[in-house]
Amino acid sequence: MLNIVIFGAPGSGKGTQSAKLVEKYGLKHLSTGDILREEIKADTELGKLADSYMSKGHLVPDELVIDVLDNLIGKYSDAKGFIFDGFPRTLAQGEALGKMLEKHGEDIDAVLSLEVEEEELIDRLLKRGQISGRTDDNRETIESRLKVYHAQTEPLKEFYRTKGSLKNIEGVGSIDDIFGSIEREIDQIGK
Ligand code: B4P
Numbered sequence: 001m002l003n004i005v006i007f008g009a010p011g012s013g014k015g016t017q018s019a020k021l022v023e024k025y026g027l028k029h030l031s032t033g034d035i036l037r038e039e040i041k042a043d044t045e046l047g048k049l050a051d052s053y054m055s056k057g058h059l060v061p062d063e064l065v066i067d068v069l070d071n072l073i074g075k076y077s078d079a080k081g082f083i084f085d086g087f088p089r090t091l092a093q094g095e096a097l098g099k100m101l102e103k104h105g106e107d108i109d110a111v112l113s114l115e116v117e118e119e120e121l122i123d124r125l126l127k128r129g130q131i132s133g134r135t136d137d138n139r140e141t142i143e144s145r146l147k148v149y150h151a152q153t154e155p156l157k158e159f160y161r162t163k164g165s166l167k168n169i170e171g172v173g174s175i176d177d178i179f180g181s182i183e184r185e186i187d188q189i190g191k
Contacts, residue, residue: 001106002027002081002191005088005097005165007156008114010145011121011128012171013178017114018085020179025186028079030072032065032087055135057144059089059152066096073100081109081191089153094160109189111160112182114171118146 002025006014015031022029036054039047046064053060069087076082088094101107116124122142129137136145160166167185171178 001079002186002189003084003101003106003108004081004186005084005108005111005160006086006114007111007160008171009116009118009121009149009153010142011125012114012116013175014085014114016175017112017179017182018083020175021083021182024183025081027081027083028076029083029085030069030087031085032060032069032089033085035068035072036060036065055141057136057141057148059148062090062092062096065089066093066100069097070100073104077104084108088156091155091159094156108160108165109191110167110185111156111165112185113157113166113168114178115168116171120172121146 004021004027006018006021008014015033018029018031021027036047036050040051040054041047046068049064050060065087069084073082084097088097097108122139125137125142126139128134129142135141157166169178169181169185
């Protein structure tokens with residue numbers, strides 16, 4: 001299996017680049033943001049709970065997200081590999097992901113960190129907010145999401161750097177050029 005974590009701040013292009021990864025490598029895309037938004041749309045108990053966190057720009061509690069991911073990894077264990085998009089977002093999720101994959105004799109091959117400065121992130125998310133109707137793409141919630149990112153998610157970079165799997169990708173430029181950098185990193189894995 002080829003297992004990739006696509007990592008970055010809100011608005012860094014995780015969802016955008018994941019779509020291209022799916023197309024080229026045929027991996028199973030697991031986006032916790034998309035999964036939670038589907039639950040909200042279907043008005044499930046999980047969706048109601050998730051919405052109360054997401055609309056404020058907070059993270060959904062670890063145990064809920066970890067449980068959803070664990071089930072999906074089991075369900076798609078015959079996939080060619082996974083793209084983890086927006087997961088992990090906390091150290092606890094990072095540790096849980098390692099254990100979930102280990103159960104299947106698997107590991108993470110690369111953590112691709114999309115590097116984009118804050119001003120550009122805010123700009124992209126405000127623009128998306130005008131067309132997407134996403135309730136979390138407004139200035140107040142974006143600022144909260146960025147604070148949460150720095151406090152809870154960014155420490156994962158050190159976690160993966162020490163494991164040797166972190167690859168920094170310049171996340172500003174054309175979508176195709178950024179994907180070119182991603183392809184070069186994946187080619188080096190040699191799977
Ligand atoms: P996500 O859905 O993961 O949202 P995101 O961080 O904003 O990234 P997304 O993938 O949507 O945006 P992208 O950067 O591609 O999470 C939403 C919320 O769900 C979280 O705040 C949290 O509450 C909850 N959640 C999700 N996962 C969780 C977890 N594991 N634990 C707890 N809670 C969790 O793109 C942004 C915009 O930039 C787009 O409009 C795109 O078109 C544009 N763009 C992309 N690349 C560009 C480029 N190169 N140049 C210009 N614009 C570009």
